[in-house]
Every structure is written in C-alpha cells, then in structure tokens.
Amino acid sequence: MDFLSQHIIAPSGQHLKMLEFLAIVTYTIHLPYIAMVIGSTALALWLTFSDHEIPNSNFARLADDVLRTFLGNTTAMLVLGVLPLFALPILYGIWFDSVPMAPIGYIVMPIPGVVLGLVILRFYRSTFSGRKTNYNQHMGLGTLGLLILIGSYFVLLSSVIRLQDPEKWFRLKNLVILLLNWNVIWKFLFFLHAAFGITGAAILFFMFRWSNRATSGDPAYAAFVRKFASGISLAFCFALPLFDLLYVFTSPDIVFDSTTYLMATGIVFVCMLIAFMLIGSLRAGAARHVASIFTMFLIVFVLSASFDVRAMANANKEHAVLLEAQSEKKKAEREAEIEATLAEQSGSSVGEETFNKVCMQCHRFDTKLVGPPLAEKLGSYTKESLVAFILNPTKKDPAYPPMPNPGLTQAQAAAVAEYELSHYKEATGGAPGGAAPAAADSTKAQGGAH
Amino acid sequence: MIRRILDTAVFGYFALFMVLILALGFRWHTQRKAPVQPINYSHQIHVGKLNLECAFCHETADKSYYAGVPSVQKCMSCHSAVKTDTPEIQKLTKYWNDKEPVPWNRVHRIRIRNHIYFTHKRHIAAGVQCEHCHGQLAAMPRVRQVKSMKMGFCVSCHEANHAPTDCVICHK
Numbered sequence: 001m002d003f004l005s006q007h008i009i010a011p012s013g014q015h016l017k018m019l020e021f022l023a024i025v026t027y028t029i030h031l032p033y034i035a036m037v038i039g040s041t042a043l044a045l046w047l048t049f050s051d052h053e054i055p056n057s058n059f060a061r062l063a064d065d066v067l068r069t070f071l072g073n074t075t076a077m078l079v080l081g082v083l084p085l086f087a088l089p090i091l092y093g094i095w096f097d098s099v100p101m102a103p104i105g106y107i108v109m110p111i112p113g114v115v116l117g118l119v120i121l122r123f124y125r126s127t128f129s130g131r132k133t134n135y136n137q138h139m140g141l142g143t144l145g146l147l148i149l150i151g152s153y154f155v156l157l158s159s160v161i162r163l164q165d166p167e168k169w170f171r172l173k174n175l176v177i178l179l180l181n182w183n184v185i186w187k188f189l190f191f192l193h194a195a196f197g198i199t200g201a202a203i204l205f206f207m208f209r210w211s212n213r214a215t216s217g218d219p220a221y222a223a224f225v226r227k228f229a230s231g232i233s234l235a236f237c238f239a240l241p242l243f244d245l246l247y248v249f250t251s252p253d254i255v256f257d258s259t260t261y262l263m264a265t266g267i268v269f270v271c272m273l274i275a276f277m278l279i280g281s282l283r284a285g286a287a288r289h290v291a292s293i294f295t296m297f298l299i300v301f302v303l304s305a306s307f308d309v310r311a312m313a314n315a316n317k318e319h320a321v322l323l324e325a326q327s328e329k330k331k332a333e334r335e336a337e338i339e340a341t342l343a344e345q346s347g348s349s350v351g352e353e354t355f356n357k358v359c360m361q362c363h364r365f366d367t368k369l370v371g372p373p374l375a376e377k378l379g380s381y382t383k384e385s386l387v388a389f390i391l392n393p394t395k396k397d398p399a400y401p402p403m404p405n406p407g408l409t410q411a412q413a414a415a416v417a418e419y420e421l422s423h424y425k426e427a428t429g430g431a432p433g434g435a436a437p438a439a440a441d442s443t444k445a446q447g448g449a450h
Numbered sequence: 451m452i453r454r455i456l457d458t459a460v461f462g463y464f465a466l467f468m469v470l471i472l473a474l475g476f477r478w479h480t481q482r483k484a485p486v487q488p489i490n491y492s493h494q495i496h497v498g499k500l501n502l503e504c505a506f507c508h509e510t511a512d513k514s515y516y517a518g519v520p521s522v523q524k525c526m527s528c529h530s531a532v533k534t535d536t537p538e539i540q541k542l543t544k545y546w547n548d549k550e551p552v553p554w555n556r557v558h559r560i561r562i563r564n565h566i567y568f569t570h571k572r573h574i575a576a577g578v579q580c581e582h583c584h585g586q587l588a589a590m591p592r593v594r595q596v597k598s599m600k601m602g603f604c605v606s607c608h609e610a611n612h613a614p615t616d617c618v619i620c621h622k
Contacts, residue, residue, distance in 0.1 A: 370528050
C-alpha cells in the first residue's frame with residue numbers, strides 16, 4: 001500500500017474524501033446484489049424443502065423463478081458480486097496507509113470465501129432440474145454455498161465495522177476476537193434482515209414490473225408470489241429498525257456526528273414508507289408501488305453504507321488531518337524550493353525575507369522579545385550548527401520558553417542562517433562572540449521591510 | 451376503524467424507533483460531543499505545527515495526579531508578543547488583564563468517578579505516550595475524547611503492558 005500511496009496517488013484530505021465516496025459507491029453496487037443472492041438462496045432452499053415434504057407446485061415454481069432471476073446471470077455475478085470485492089482492500093489500504101495497528105488485513109480474508117460461495121451457488125442453480133432424483137446433493141450444495149457466503153460476509157462486515165473502533169485494534173489478534181462484538185453482531189443481523197427484505201421487494205419488482213412473463217398466465221400463482229414476497233419483505237422490514245437502533249446504541253461515541261444520527265433515523269423513516277406501501281399493496285390485492293418499494297430498499301442500503309463509511313471516517317478523523325498536513329507540508333516544501341531557486345536567480349534575499357516573515361515573530365537582533373536577542377546568542381554558532389538548530393530547535397536557555405520548530409525547509413534554514421550570521425558579522429565587525437550589533441542594524445531588523 | 455388503528459400502530463412502531471435514535475443523538479450532543487471552549491485554542495497549531503512538547507504547557511503531568519492546565523501567565527509568556535492582533539489572543543489578554551483564569555470546559559472524564567484512582571505521573575514514568583489515551587492532539591482543531599476511559603480500556607492496556615491488574619491498583 002505504501003507503493004500505491006507514494007508512487008501512484010499521494011494521500012491527502014481530499015484524496016481520503018474521494019476514497020470514502022468510492023467506498024459508498026462500491027457498497028451500493030455490491031451489497032444489495034449479495035443480499036439478494038443470500039435471500040433468494042435461503043428462500044429457494046426453504047421452498048424446495050417445503051415442496052419436498054408436502055408437494056406444492058407453486059413452491060417449486062417460485063423456487064425455480066427465484067433461482068433463475070438471482071443466480072442465473074453469470075455476468076451479473078462477476079460484475080456485481082466479485083469485482084467490487086477487490087476494490088475494498090485497495091480503498092481501505094490507502095485510507096489506512098501508515099496506520100500501523102489498523103486491522104485492514106482481515107478485509108482480504110473473506111474474498112476467497114465469497115468467490116467459492118458464488119461458484120457453489122452456480123452449481124446449486126444448475127442442479128435444480130434434477131432435484132427430485134438428487135435431492136440431498138441439490139440441497140447440500142445450496143446450504144454449503146449459502147453458509148460459506150454468510151460466513152464470509154460476517155467476517156467482511158466485522159472487519160469493516162471494527163475500523164470504527166481504534167481503541168480496540170490492539171486486541172484484534174485473531175478472527176474470534178474480531179467477530180465477538182455486539183456492535184458487529186447487530187450490524188450483521190441488520191444486513192441479513194435487509195437481505196430478506198430486499199429479496200421480497202426484488203421478487204415483486206422483477207416478476208411483476210421488470211418482466212411479468214412468469215406470472216401473467218396464471219392468476220393463482222401470481223397471487224401466491226405477490227403475497228409471499230410482500231409478506232417476507234414486510235416482516236423483515238419491521239425488524240430493521242430494532243437492529244438499526246441496537247447498532248447505533250453499541251457504536252463507540254467517536255463515530256458520531258449529527259449526520260450519522262440523521263442517517264440512522266433516515267433508515268427507520270424509509271423502512272416506515274416501505275411498510276406502508278407494502279401494506280397498501282396487500283390491501284389492494286395487486287402488486288402496487290413495486291418499483292418504489294425496491295428503490296426504497298436500495299436507499300436503505302445506501303444509507304447504511306454511508307453511515308458505516310462516515311462512522312469510520314469520524315473515528316479516524318485525526319489520521320485524515322495528519323495525512324493532509326503531511327501532504328501540505330510536502331507541497332509547501334516543493335514550492336519553497338522553487339521560490340528559493342527563483343529568488344537566487346533574481347538576486348533577492350530569501351534569508352532576509354524568511355527572517356522577516358517567520359523569525360521576527362519572536363526575535364530581534366538586539367532586544368528581548370519572546371526569545372533572546374540574537375546578538376547575545378549568534379556568536380556561539382557556525383553556519384552548520386545554526387542551520388541544525390533552526391531545523392530542530394531544543395531548549396537552551398532556561399530563562400526563555402523552548403523555541404518551536406519554525407517548519408522551514410533545508411534551503412530556507414540555510415538562507416536564514418547565512419542572513420543572520422552575515423548581519424551579526426556586519427554589526428560586530430566580524431568578531432566571534434562579539435558585542436551587540438549597531439543601532440542602525442537593529443533598526444533595520446525591527447523595521448522588517450525595506 | 452380497524453384499518454386506522456393498524457395504520458396508527460405501524461406509524462407508532464416506526465416513530466418509536468426514530469425517537470429512540472434521536473434521543474441517543476441528543477445524549478451524544480449534550481454529553482459526549484467535543485465541548486466548545488471559551489478560547490478557540492488549537493493543539494493543531496501548538497503541537498502539530500510548532501512542535502511544542504506536551505509538558506511545556508501541562509507542566510505537572512510527570513509530577514502529579516493531574517496533568518495540569520496551563521495558567522494564563524504561561525500563555526502570555528509568548529502571547530504578550532505573538533499574534534496579539536488576533537481575536538482569540540485578545541480574549542486571552544482580556545482574561546490576563548482582568549486577572550481571571552480561562553474557564554476551560556473539561557474534555558476527558560471518567561464516567562463513573564467514585565473510588566477511581568488515576569495518576570498521570572505513574573503512567574508517564576512508565577513511558578506511556580500522551581496520544582495513547584488522548585489521541586492525535588496534533589491533528590485536533592478542537593480537542594475531543596477519543597478513548598472511552600472505561601475499565602475495559604484500562605485493563606486491556608495494563609494486561610498488554612504487563613502492568614498490575616489487581617482491583618486495588620485503581621479502586622481505592
């Protein structure tokens with residue numbers, strides 16, 4: 001990550017803001033899709049199991065439709081399910097570059113699990129037609145793929161959520177400690193319930209609005225799908241505010257600002273709108289507002305991702321400021337080098353200008369201000385030792401406060417040292433450790449600009 | 451009628467959660483947010499840019515239970531001459547002229563303070579860096595509490611650094 005930060009993109013405050021935005025976009029693309037894969041697989045497994053125990057053609061048909069809709073497209077699986085995953089370690093790796101204890105290594109761990117889980121679910125989908133003869137194999141593949149996917153997302157969400165609590169980083173020595181945390185558990189339960197909620201909404205959207213081929217010829221099946229999907233979506237929609245509240249309640253204080261609380265409240269508000277639309281749809285006996293309901297669930301995911309990213313940024317606010325300061329310092333150094341070169345070419349004195357601008361805040365040549373009169377001290381310095389002191393000042397005289405680092409570049413410090421020593425030499429007639437400079441010189445220095 | 455009761459119940463259910471989350475937000479805003487100080491003092495400038503040592507202002511940190519808040523006199527030792535024309539330094543100068551202390555608002559506090567004994571002196575003697583408990587002050591425009599200061603935080607650090615964890619070490 002050092003290589004990325006130093007040679008490709010220099011980290012700065014603006015850069016980190018851009019990474020936060022990219023993280024929200026990545027989650028918005030990725031998490032709803034994975035949520036639908038998890039929800040649809042779990043529902044298909046339950047429908048197939050129910051059909052196996054008490055045969056019901058609607059169950060089997062819906063399981064087939066659900067699997068075809070959500071697991072049938074390999075391109076979608078690759079673009080929405082796999083590729084965004086590889087962006088996350090890079091985004092967080094750059095964000096937490098030069099933060100030694102940040103547990104970003106855990107973000108990489110679940111990626112193989114997610115890929116494996118999706119591949120197994122593709123096989124599960126392809127064995128649906130032979131489920132009657134190979135029931136155990138079909139159900140086994142689905143359960144295995146689902147468990148691997150759920151386990152991988154538990155680890156992924158845990159590692160991302162744990163970035164919000166720097167106080168606990170030094171304790172995260174293994175995966176068990178990473179996962180055993182109430183904050184993480186509530187977030188994961190929120191994600192699972194949102195997964196079932198959006199799956200119900202997506203079934204309504206894709207089977208009634210996107211294409212109604214599956215439900216158009218059979219009103220009884222259409223009514224079954226509508227009630228089943230609406231019921232699932234509504235039930236899990238009611239559970240979301242509880243987990244949202246528990247997640248907020250167990251989050252550390254440092255993740256919050258007014259916006260995060262508004263986002264958490266916004267999630268509950270959107271859930272309320274979804275609930276009323278679903279209730280209205282059930283009462284009307286027709287699939288109404290399906291596009292709005294699906295969109296609202298997507299908004300729940302966007303708000304949830306935005307909350308997490310902002311919480312992470314709030315908790316590590318000082319790291320961002322330090323990076324920005326480093327970035328600005330490097331920029332200022334480059335500009336100072338350019339200015340020094342230009343000044344040298346034009347014959348003006350960088351040393352004098354810097355002295356007047358920076359050093360004169362505390363020093364004069366012959367009078368005491370915050371620091372001692374320079375005339376009393378310069379006699380004991382050579383140019384090299386003075387440059388070294390300016391670049392790294394230490395407390396020398398107990399009668400004065402320690403000199404703060406003036407933040408000059410090597411070139412500026414050398415120019416200032418040369419200016420001070422030549423001014424001192426001029427005033428004392430070249431005698432080392434000599435007397436105070438002439439009054440004319442002190443007037444010149446105090447006057448500042450000439 | 452039943453439909454209206456059901457709608458009200460659904461609204462009440464979601465409204466309850468919204469109110470509870472906003473109540474948590476209100477508690478954070480009133481009790482946990484970084485307090486506004488009477489003078490907009492910046493650690494970012496003094497520690498971050500000027501590289502002043504913490505002990506330069508917090509003089510008693512290595513000698514006492516308390517790190518100590520610098521006196522107005524301490525601030526004025528530099529600011530009688532530096533940046534005297536800025537509004538914040540003029541506020542400081544007014545406290546100095548009125549011979550009054552700056553009424554700083556406390557930032558770091560242990561939530562349940564009864565019977566808890568904590569001393570800065572011992573921790574500094576053991577080599578604990580200030581930022582371990584107080585965070586990156588060099589990057590804070592306004593100081594905020596970044597660590598919980600709860601018992602788990604103290605015990606974890608004591609365990610990690612092989613410091614004693616007997617109850618009586620902290621609870622007197």
